[in-house]
Amino acid sequence: xxxxxxxxxxxxxxxxxxxxxxxxxxxxxxxxxxxxxxxxxxxxxxxxxxxxxxxxxxxxxxxxxxxxxxxxxxxxxxxxxxxxxxxxxxxxxxxxxxxxxxxxxxxxxxxxxxxxxxxxxxxxxxxxxxxxxxxxxxxxxxxxxxxxxxxxxxxxx
Numbered sequence: 019x020x021x022x023x024x025x026x027x028x029x030x031x032x033x034x035x036x037x038x039x040x041x042x043x044x045x046x047x048x049x050x051x052x053x054x055x056x057x058x059x060x061x062x063x064x065x066x067x068x069x070x071x072x073x074x075x076x077x078x079x080x081x082x083x084x085x086x087x088x089x090x091x092x093x094x095x096x097x098x099x100x101x102x103x104x105x106x107x108x109x110x111x112x113x114x115x116x117x118x119x120x121x122x123x124x125x126x127x128x129x130x131x132x133x134x135x136x137x138x139x140x141x142x143x144x145x146x147x148x149x150x151x152x153x154x155x156x157x158x159x160x161x162x163x164x165x166x167x168x169x170x171x172x173x174x175x
Contacts, residue, residue: 025073025113026055043102047109051080074114078158081110085161118160120168126155127168144173 029048036044054076059068068076084107091100118126130151131144139147148169156165 025070025077026052026068029055029073029113043105044109047106050106051077051110051113054080074158077110077113081107081114082161084110115159118156120164123156123160123165123168124172126152127165127172131169131172141173142175145169145175148173 029052033045033048033052036048055068055073058072058076059065084103088100088103088107091097091103127148130148133151134144134147137147149166152165152169153162156162
């Protein structure tokens with residue numbers, strides 16, 4: 019059993035610290051994540067405790083929502099709301115694994131394209147085969163849209 023506290027425990031501890039420091043953005047963001055984690059825990063037929071990997075998945079989903087909302091607010095000319103979403107995204111980034119760079123994504127995709135080609139996958143059919151190989155290596159470490167865009171670029175789609 020690991021002696022390091024789990025991600026959920028870390029979130030709860032950080033919430034207390036943020037509340038004591040009167041950090042409104044941080045405490046509101048952590049509360050929102052913990053609410054999403056609890057909702058996921060009671061979803062389905064029976065309540066259960068989420069693993070660290072599952073909590074990371076919830077945090078990743080929340081981060082994606084913040085990225086998309088910031089972009090939408092930018093497009094609508096609502097800069098103050100876009101800045102709020104980015105501030106929340108910065109808080110969430112503390113709980114996510116280090117993100118892969120564009121070069122690292124390209125290298126992983128190149129290796130996956132070569133492996134898929136060796137297995138006979140070509141053309142449009144190779145997209146699924148390549149994504150299946152790349153996804154486990156990039157889960158939680160890169161935006162899925164960015165990975166898919168790189169796969170399409172390398173496949174010439």
